[in-house]
Amino acid sequence: MKSKARLMQGNEACVEGAIAAGMKFFAGYPITPSTEVAEIAAEKLPLVGGKFIQMEDEIASMAAIIGASLAGSKSMTATSGPGFSLKQENLGYASLAEVPCVIVNVQRSGPSTGLPTSPAQGDIMQARWGSHGDHPVIALTPSSVRETFDLTIKAFNLSEKYRVPVILLMDEIIGHMRERVELPEISEIEIIDRKKPTVSREKYLPYKADDDLIPPMAYYGDGYRFHVTGLAHDETGFPTNNPAIADKLYRRLLDKIELHKNEIIEWEEQCTDDADIVIISIGGVSRAADTAMKQLRQKGVKVGTYRPITVWPFPEKRLIELADKVNTFVVAEMNLGQMALEVERIIKDKAELIKVNKVNGEAIYPEEIIEKIEEVL
Amino acid sequence: MPSAIVSEYFRTNKLPQIWCPGCGHGIITRAITVAIDKLGLDRDKICIVSGIGCSSRAPGYMDFDTLHTTHGRALAFATGIKMANPDLKVIVITGDGDATAIGGNHLIHACRRNIDITAIIYNNNIYGMTGGQYSPTTPKFDKGTTAPYGNVDKAFDIPALAAAAGATYVGRSTAYHTQLLISLIENGIKNEGFSLIEAISVCPTYYGRKNKKGSAVEMLEWQKNHAVNIAAASKMAPESLDGKFLIGEFKNSPEPEYTKEYQKIIDMFKKE
Numbered sequence: 326m327k328s329k330a331r332l333m334q335g336n337e338a339c340v341e342g343a344i345a346a347g348m349k350f351f352a353g354y355p356i357t358p359s360t361e362v363a364e365i366a367a368e369k370l371p372l373v374g375g376k377f378i379q380m381e382d383e384i385a386s387m388a389a390i391i392g393a394s395l396a397g398s399k400s401m402t403a404t405s406g407p408g409f410s411l412k413q414e415n416l417g418y419a420s421l422a423e424v425p426c427v428i429v430n431v432q433r434s435g436p437s438t439g440l441p442t443s444p445a446q447g448d449i450m451q452a453r454w455g456s457h458g459d460h461p462v463i464a465l466t467p468s469s470v471r472e473t474f475d476l477t478i479k480a481f482n483l484s485e486k487y488r489v490p491v492i493l494l495m496d497e498i499i500g501h502m503r504e505r506v507e508l509p510e511i512s513e514i515e516i517i518d519r520k521k522p523t524v525s526r527e528k529y530l531p532y533k534a535d536d537d538l539i540p541p542m543a544y545y546g547d548g549y550r551f552h553v554t555g556l557a558h559d560e561t562g563f564p565t566n567n568p569a570i571a572d573k574l575y576r577r578l579l580d581k582i583e584l585h586k587n588e589i590i591e592w593e594e595q596c597t598d599d600a601d602i603v604i605i606s607i608g609g610v611s612r613a614a615d616t617a618m619k620q621l622r623q624k625g626v627k628v629g630t631y632r633p634i635t636v637w638p639f640p641e642k643r644l645i646e647l648a649d650k651v652n653t654f655v656v657a658e659m660n661l662g663q664m665a666l667e668v669e670r671i672i673k674d675k676a677e678l679i680k681v682n683k684v685n686g687e688a689i690y691p692e693e694i695i696e697k698i699e700e701v702l
Numbered sequence: 703m704p705s706a707i708v709s710e711y712f713r714t715n716k717l718p719q720i721w722c723p724g725c726g727h728g729i730i731t732r733a734i735t736v737a738i739d740k741l742g743l744d745r746d747k748i749c750i751v752s753g754i755g756c757s758s759r760a761p762g763y764m765d766f767d768t769l770h771t772t773h774g775r776a777l778a779f780a781t782g783i784k785m786a787n788p789d790l791k792v793i794v795i796t797g798d799g800d801a802t803a804i805g806g807n808h809l810i811h812a813c814r815r816n817i818d819i820t821a822i823i824y825n826n827n828i829y830g831m832t833g834g835q836y837s838p839t840t841p842k843f844d845k846g847t848t849a850p851y852g853n854v855d856k857a858f859d860i861p862a863l864a865a866a867a868g869a870t871y872v873g874r875s876t877a878y879h880t881q882l883l884i885s886l887i888e889n890g891i892k893n894e895g896f897s898l899i900e901a902i903s904v905c906p907t908y909y910g911r912k913n914k915k916g917s918a919v920e921m922l923e924w925q926k927n928h929a930v931n932i933a934a935a936s937k938m939a940p941e942s943l944d945g946k947f948l949i950g951e952f953k954n955s956p957e958p959e960y961t962k963e964y965q966k967i968i969d970m971f972k973k974e
Binding site: 371372374376394396544546553554555 | 716745746747749751761762765766767768769770771772775778779780781782783784785786787789790807808810811964967968970971
């Protein structure tokens, strides 16, 4: 039996998904338009034996979820642009120390305080490169309330499986939108937990990866008495300045995502079979893209849509295939061309690229996409 | 041969440690393990967390669950650990710069929450790891590489700061006054709440050399000659305390502990 249909907000669906995935700890700091995530987590977590804490700042929230994860709790924090910038320090720590955790970023208009709290998608590149140094990143972008629920679960599952911080890159449109949703039964949901060591304390090497490039992870308090550091480290977890060991570590962190990218990457495409033009968009903009496609199809224009669900790693392989048969890609995004940069890199000169950009705090409307496409027809 | 305490509680294969000859940090680190030993705690249920800096390298040598975090953030990481598993005894090792400059906000809020964490601040009055810049505890007019003409900042009084922010156990000792330091750490760990112990270290390499404080031994002798226990100080004439500093137990006033208070909320919803 499915749960009864409910009218639900994107931010609420995020917390429902997190709890379904097994979240037991949330640390946050108030910031619009993500605040409902913290508020609802504060309300719901004690009901499932979980804990909420409002930390003194965004940096501390990120630190606290890493600590809680090391002690065995599935953990999440939520923020928006200015807070996401502050989280980058410890996000990098979680990448290097391979601590599973989920970071929700309900994007708003920036830079700086910007246009609080209008929608934007200006953090696509920050999600990829916000923390210093080369580091692995998985970022998921929902475009509906139900998908926010599903992708929050996926975010937890991926973070547990690959021992990597996963970013749920929402935007204000999806975070604050209310839709009718039916949630699945808990028994229908696949939940993944991190793999734990099977060897004794004496034999446990906390950073020795298995063939899948992922090391098993003990919890603090399990009796393994292991060390975790943000310094480059060897398989024992202790710091090293050895160039060969550091090199091997940094490469493995990226390779563990690269090796599994086919399991991680997800996208959605519509009407691409005969499409001359394909609109690429994510999150809230994809809804306008859908409408634009339908209206143009009615006029006989062969338009399709392509929606990366994992924005990082970017669903590149399928885009290369599409570039061989599509004449024009239209990248519509609420920023000044961040995803377009990635598309440009992937399609090279195989197809024309047109950008629809908006940063004035308003959503992109279907007509704006239609207008741009009609200009080039 | 390492002593029994060192053999038992240190990762002896990681020794010798990286600290300079004469550094007081080794004495303080040993004092922590002696306090743990005296308390007879289950060592698999102890988690030691640190930030960045000379002192924060200590947990790497200590045979417990250990976490070396980012600069200033140890208390925030430790808060997450304690929340996730309140059965763990969480000890934070941090330095004067780590705890009171970049981590100052985390420090006052950990004090305010009265979460059961024992923080030991190794105060060497300088940023040692980066080569001797002045810190929030460098005495006024003393020198650092970034205060070549003397520091014009006023120094923090760490115990006063912690007590005012709500820590329920506060004490101060020095690398010289090791027995007092051990007993303060013991009492701090025993206190169910936020405990802060300032352990005044010696840094002969940077702070000492820059300020002509002499050898490590002379710096320890200075601690011996200038520290006055707060218990004795109350009976002394105020003028006899000129140029001295206080050590001892400054505050011991238990209050309800944070994770226990939160558990009461969870318990409200527990099904019968």
